[in-house]
Amino acid sequence: MNKTDVIVSSDESEGLFNEFIQDQLDEILDEVINRGDLDRLGDRGSDIIIEVDDIVPPTFVYGDDSGGGGSGGPGPGNEKGKLRFRIPFQAFMELVGQKLRLPNLVKEGEGRIKEVSYTFKTFGQVGVILDKRRTFKRALRSSVGLGTYAPEKGRVEVQVRRRDRRFKVPQRVEKPRHRAVVFYMGDISYSTYGERLEMEKRLVNFIHQWLDFNYGAGNVEHRFFVHDVDAYEVAPSDFYKVANAGGTRASIVFELVSQIAFNEYDTNSTNFYAFYFGDGEVFEDDAKRIVEILGSEMRASFNRIGVVEVKPSQFSYLNREIKRQFEKDDVVRMGTLRQRTETVEVIKSLFGERRA
Amino acid sequence: MLSIHTEPELTALEERVLHHSRTFGRKVPEIRFFVLERLEFASLLEKDVYPTSPINIWEGKRMVHKKHAIEAGLESSMFYEVVQTGNPSYAYLNSANSPVTQASVMAHVVGHCEFSERNVLRDSNDNRTEYVMYLVRKVDRSRQQMGERDYLEYWNAVESATTLMAPNSQYNVARSVESESTIGADFKIPTKEMEKIGPKAPKVIVPVFDTLTVLLKGASEPSAFEAELRKRRRVATLSRKGYALKAPCQDVLDFLRRHAPASQAERSILDYKYVTRAPQDFVMRTQIMNEGWAMYWEKKIMLELFKERAVSGIIDYARVFSNVCRPRPYFQRNPYHLGYNLWCHIEQLYRDGKVSLDYHEEIDLEKKHAWRQKGTGDPIEAMGHLVDTVTDYEFLRRFLTPELIHELELNRIDRRTAERLGIKEQDLVSRDEHYVWLQPEPIKDEMLRFYTHFYRPRIYVIDTDFQDGGLLLFHRDDGRALRKDWIRPTLRNLNLIWKAPVALVSKDQLFAVTGNQYKSEEVKPVVFEQVVERMRRGEKPFRAS
Numbered sequence: 001m002n003k004t005d006v007i008v009s010s011d012e013s014e015g016l017f018n019e020f021i022q023d024q025l026d027e028i029l030d031e032v033i034n035r036g037d038l039d040r041l042g043d044r045g046s047d048i049i050i051e052v053d054d055i056v057p058p059t060f061v062y063g064d065d066s067g068g069g070g071s072g073g074p075g076p077g078n079e080k081g082k083l084r085f086r087i088p089f090q091a092f093m094e095l096v097g098q099k100l101r102l103p104n105l106v107k108e109g110e111g112r113i114k115e116v117s118y119t120f121k122t123f124g125q126v127g128v129i130l131d132k133r134r135t136f137k138r139a140l141r142s143s144v145g146l147g148t149y150a151p152e153k154g155r156v157e158v159q160v161r162r163r164d165r166r167f168k169v170p171q172r173v174e175k176p177r178h179r180a181v182v183f184y185m186g187d188i189s190y191s192t193y194g195e196r197l198e199m200e201k202r203l204v205n206f207i208h209q210w211l212d213f214n215y216g217a218g219n220v221e222h223r224f225f226v227h228d229v230d231a232y233e234v235a236p237s238d239f240y241k242v243a244n245a246g247g248t249r250a251s252i253v254f255e256l257v258s259q260i261a262f263n264e265y266d267t268n269s270t271n272f273y274a275f276y277f278g279d280g281e282v283f284e285d286d287a288k289r290i291v292e293i294l295g296s297e298m299r300a301s302f303n304r305i306g307v308v309e310v311k312p313s314q315f316s317y318l319n320r321e322i323k324r325q326f327e328k329d330d331v332v333r334m335g336t337l338r339q340r341t342e343t344v345e346v347i348k349s350l351f352g353e354r355r356a
Numbered sequence: 357m358l359s360i361h362t363e364p365e366l367t368a369l370e371e372r373v374l375h376h377s378r379t380f381g382r383k384v385p386e387i388r389f390f391v392l393e394r395l396e397f398a399s400l401l402e403k404d405v406y407p408t409s410p411i412n413i414w415e416g417k418r419m420v421h422k423k424h425a426i427e428a429g430l431e432s433s434m435f436y437e438v439v440q441t442g443n444p445s446y447a448y449l450n451s452a453n454s455p456v457t458q459a460s461v462m463a464h465v466v467g468h469c470e471f472s473e474r475n476v477l478r479d480s481n482d483n484r485t486e487y488v489m490y491l492v493r494k495v496d497r498s499r500q501q502m503g504e505r506d507y508l509e510y511w512n513a514v515e516s517a518t519t520l521m522a523p524n525s526q527y528n529v530a531r532s533v534e535s536e537s538t539i540g541a542d543f544k545i546p547t548k549e550m551e552k553i554g555p556k557a558p559k560v561i562v563p564v565f566d567t568l569t570v571l572l573k574g575a576s577e578p579s580a581f582e583a584e585l586r587k588r589r590r591v592a593t594l595s596r597k598g599y600a601l602k603a604p605c606q607d608v609l610d611f612l613r614r615h616a617p618a619s620q621a622e623r624s625i626l627d628y629k630y631v632t633r634a635p636q637d638f639v640m641r642t643q644i645m646n647e648g649w650a651m652y653w654e655k656k657i658m659l660e661l662f663k664e665r666a667v668s669g670i671i672d673y674a675r676v677f678s679n680v681c682r683p684r685p686y687f688q689r690n691p692y693h694l695g696y697n698l699w700c701h702i703e704q705l706y707r708d709g710k711v712s713l714d715y716h717e718e719i720d721l722e723k724k725h726a727w728r729q730k731g732t733g734d735p736i737e738a739m740g741h742l743v744d745t746v747t748d749y750e751f752l753r754r755f756l757t758p759e760l761i762h763e764l765e766l767n768r769i770d771r772r773t774a775e776r777l778g779i780k781e782q783d784l785v786s787r788d789e790h791y792v793w794l795q796p797e798p799i800k801d802e803m804l805r806f807y808t809h810f811y812r813p814r815i816y817v818i819d820t821d822f823q824d825g826g827l828l829l830f831h832r833d834d835g836r837a838l839r840k841d842w843i844r845p846t847l848r849n850l851n852l853i854w855k856a857p858v859a860l861v862s863k864d865q866l867f868a869v870t871g872n873q874y875k876s877e878e879v880k881p882v883v884f885e886q887v888v889e890r891m892r893r894g895e896k897p898f899r900a901s
Binding site for chain 2: 006007008009010012013014015016017018020055057058059060061062063
C-alpha cells in the first residue's frame with residue numbers, strides 16, 4: 001500500500017453534517033418567515049446564536065430521560081441536548097434576504113466617500129517590514145547555487161545577501177463607503193402598548209438590522225421621532241416609551257424629518273430612509289399634507305419611505321390617501337400590520353421588488 | 357500523511373528505537389510509522405485510527421466540534437501516540453511534536469504492538485489496516501447501490517447497535533450461536549481429521565460454568581426421547597435458518613451482521629462497523645496492562661536513547677512522563693499511571709522472589725516483610741507470561757493490594773469532590789488541607805466490578821423467533837433502569853436491520869417495535885440464569901403471556 005499519497009481528512013463527513021445544519025437553519029428561517037418570529041435575530045449586529053436539537057445515535061443506556069450534558073460556549077457546542085451555532089450577523093441576514101427575496105438596497109454616493117485600507121500583497125526589494133520567509137527562501141536558493149550550503153559536503157551556511165531581502169509592500173485599497181440615515185417616525189397619540197407595541201418593535205428591529213446589513217453597521221445613523229400634535233426627536237430607548245392620549249397631527253413629523261434631512265446631511269452622498277408607524281387615524285387635511293410633503297420634498301431625495309399602519313381601524317385614513325398618489329411608486333411604500341404573522345408581508349412590501 | 361522515511365532524523369530515531377527494542381528482547385511485528393498534520397491527526401482518531409472511512413454524519417459532527425475546540429484553544433491538538441496494531445502495525449506521529457516526543461511515541465508504540473500480539477485476547481490480524489481500507493471501498497460502493505438516503509438511514513441504524521458489541525464475552529457468537537458450520541461439533545471428529553483441520557477448527561463450548569450444576573445435572577438428565585426430540589428441533593431450525601441460538605448472545609452486532617437478512621451492500625456496512633469497533637472491547641479489557649506495558653518499555657528504551665545521545669531533552673521527557681503518569685482517583689482510572697507502577701511493582705516482586713509458594717507460606721511477618729530472595733526465573737520473562745495469559749481483571753485481582761492502592765494514591769480525592777460525593781468521615785483513612793484518603797479495601801472490589809459491565813447495560817439476543825420471527829433482546833437486570841426515551845428509537849433502528857419485529861425485555865417491561873407500531877407492556881420478570889437454563893434445555897427463554 002502506497003500510503004504516502006493518502007490525505008487523512010473528514011471533509012466529506014463534515015460536509016454531510018454541515019448539510020444537516022443547513023437544513024436545520026432553513027427550518028428556523030422558515031419559522032422566522034412564516035411566523036414573523038423575528039426575535040431570533042438577536043441583538044443588532046451581534047452574531048446570531050442558533051440552537052438546534054442535538055443528534056445522537058440512540059442506544060440502550062442507563063439514566064434518566066433528560067437531555068445530554070456537556071458544555072456550551074461560542075461556536076458549535078452542545079448544551080443540554082442542543083447544538084449551538086454562532087452565525088455571523090452578515091451571513092444570517094444574507095440568508096434572510098435570500099429567503100424573503102429582498103433585493104439589496106440601491107446605494108448612492110459611490111465614488112465620493114472611500115474606505116481606505118492597506119494590504120500586503122506585493123513584495124519588493126526595499127521597504128520596512130521584512131518578509132522573513134521569502135527572504136530565507138531566496139537566500140537558501142542563492143546559497144545552494146553559490147555552494148555555501150551543501151550539507152552533503154558538510155557546508156551548511158546560508159548567506160543572506162542584500163538582493164535576497166524581500167519586504168512587504170503595502171498596497172492601498174479603496175472601497176466605496178456609503179452613508180445612510182434612517183428616520184423612524186412614531187405616532188404616540190394612539191395606544192402603543194401591548195401587542196401593538198410588540199409588533200411595531202419587531203418591524204423596527206428588522207428594518208434596523210436590514211439597513212445595518214446593507215450599509216455596514218457603522219455607516220447607518222438611526223434617528224427616532226415621535227409626534228402627537230407636536231413632533232420631536234427622542235432617544236432610541238424612548239421611542240417606545242413616550243405616550244400621549246391627546247390629539248394627533250402626523251404631517252408635522254414628516255415636515256421635521258424632511259427639514260433635518262436637507263439641513264443636516266449632504267443629499268448627494270447620503271442615502272435617506274424614513275419609516276412611519278401609526279394607526280393611520282389622521283384627519284383628511286393632515287393626510288393630504290403628508291402626501292404633499294412626500295411628493296414635493298421627500299420622494300426625490302429619499303431612497304425609501306415606508307408608511308405602516310399598525311393594527312388599523314375602520315377610521316384609518318392615511319394609507320388610503322397615500323395610495324391614491326403612490327400606489328405603484330418604487331420609493332413610497334405602504335404596509336398594513338394587522339397581526340404578528342403579517343410582519344414578513346409588510347417587510348416584503350417595504351423592501352421587496354416592485355412589480356411593474 | 358508522510359512516511360517517516362522522508363525525514364532522515366525520524367528515520368534514524370526509528371532505527372535506534374527498534375534496535376533497542378530488539379536488544380531488550382521485544383518481539384514486535386513490522387511497524388510502519390507515518391507523520392500527520394494536526395488536523396489529519398484529529399481526523400484519524402475520528403476514523404477509529406484508520407486512514408480512510410466511509411462518509412457519515414457522526415464523524416462529521418465530531419470533527420466539526422473538534423476543529424472548533426482546537427481553534428478556540430479549548431482542546432490540545434497534541435496527540436502523543438496513535439497506533440493501529442496488527443501485522444503490519446501502523447503508528448502515527450504528530451508533525452508538531454519535538455524529536456524527543458517522537459522518539460518516546462515510537463518507543464511507546466513498541467510496547468503496544470508487542471502486547472496486542474501476545475495477549476490472550478490478541479488484538480492483531482494480518483493486514484488489518486489494509487482490510488479495513490478494502491471494507492471502506494466496499495461501503496462506498498454500497499452507498500452508490502443503496503442510494504444516499506437509504507445508505508444514511510441504514511448507517512445510522514447500525515450506529516445504534518455499535519454499543520451492543522462483546523466479542524470477548526463468554527456469550528459471544530462463537531459460543532452462543534450454532535450455525536451450519538458448527539453443527540458437526542456434536543460428533544467426535546477422528547483425531548487424524550482433527551489434525552488436518554488444525555487448531556483453527558471452530559469449537560462449540562456450551563457456556564455452563566458452574567461446576568456444581570454440571571455435577572448435579574445427572575439427576576435431571578432428559579430422557580433419550582426428549583434428547584432426540586430436542587436434537588431434531590435444533591437440526592430443523594438450523595436447516596431452516598442456518599443458525600440456532602443455544603445460549604444468550606451478548607455480541608448483538610456480530611450476530612446481526614452474520615444472521616440479519618441483509619443485502620450485500622447492507623452487510624458491508626455491518627462488517628465495516630463491526631471490524632473497526634470490535635477492538636474497543638480489547639482496549640477496555642486490557643487498557644491498564646497495555647498502557648502500563650507500553651510505558652514500561654518506553655522508559656527503558658528512552659533511557660538508552662539518552663545514554664547514547666541519539667536524542668536530547670531528558671528534562672522535557674521527564675516532565676511529560678510524570679505528567680502522563682500522574683495519579684488519579686480510582687474512578688478516573690489513569691491506566692498509564694496504574695499500569696506502569698503495577699508492572700514496576702510486579703518486576704520487583706519477581707526479583708525479590710515474592711511470587712513463590714515459600715513467600716506465601718511464610719508465617720513470620722518480620723521475615724516476610726524483609727523477604728529478599730533471588731527469584732528462580734527471569735522477572736521480564738515472568739511478566740511476559742502475564743501478558744500472554746491474563747487481562748486487566750486478573751491482573752488487578754492478583755497484584756493490586758490495599759497497600760498498593762494507598763501507595764499509588766488511587767484512594768486520594770480532593771476535598772471538594774469528597775464533599776460533593778457525600779463521603780463520610782468513617783470512610784477516610786487520612787486527610788490534609790487539600791485531599792482526603794479513602795479506605796483502600798473496598799476500592800479494589802469497585803475497580804474489579806467495572807469488568808463485569810463496563811458501566812454499560814448488558815443486552816443479549818435470546819430469541820430469534822419471538823412472536824412470529826421477531827428478535828427478542830434481554831436486558832440483564834443489575835438494579836438500574838434503562839433510559840426510557842431512547843428505547844423506542846433504538847428498537848426502531850434495530851428493527852430496520854432485522855427487518856422483522858424487535859422486542860426488549862427489561863425488568864418487568866416488554867418493549868416492542870413492529871412495523872410502525874411501538875408498544876410496551878408489563879410482563880412477569882425473568883432472571884438471566886433462568887433464561888440461560890431454558891435455552892440450554894431447548895425451551896423458549898421468554899413468553900410474553
